[in-house]
Amino acid sequence: NAGVTQTPKFRVLKTGQSMTLLCAQDMNHEYMYWYRQDPGMGLRLIHYSVGEGTTAKGEVPDGYNVSRLKKQNFLLGLESAAPSQTSVYFCASSSLIAGASTDTQYFGPGTRLTVL
């Protein structure tokens, strides 16, 4: 049981390049989330998914797209990277209990992205 894994762990991009971050969870969780963490700040929610085939915008969605084609995977895409997207990206997942999503979130180890 690996929990939540993220690929890659580190990446350096040039402005304008594109990339996809992969998040995978093996806990059969319904909910998945992508956050970014900037220096000295807490996490901010980018996008989330409440189930396979569904996605929704979080607090800071601009410049990012997501897809949830399989229940266990949640992909975060940057179509045209900008220096402002330099950050550490965390994926998380949580289960669905009794119709509420207020369950413990399990986090991946993070992806450190630098955009030059």
Add this chain to the structure above:
Amino acid sequence: GIQVEQSPPDLILQEGANSTLRCNFSDSVNNLQWFHQNPWGQLINLFYIPSGTKQNGRLSATTVATERYSLLYISSSQTTDSGVYFCAVGRYNNNDMRFGAGTRLTVKP
């Protein structure tokens, strides 16, 4: 959105000391969680506590929802407690959570 303020921003303790971390929030919430981020960046959920009191070993948390604050208590601190402690709140659920800026705790041997 909901504003979240954590205090103190930094805290340095000697091993064995006790500490209290505070989280103030600006609106009613149905979701409040405390997280620990270790020095290697890994985030661990400590408590889901929108109201009331919970304890887990040397850690305990209390949320007074009517007064819009939560406290995290760490007793007999250990060097492994070092890291950043985040409070996160949401009006409804995990989908609208807002994180505070965190309290950086350093426990010295």
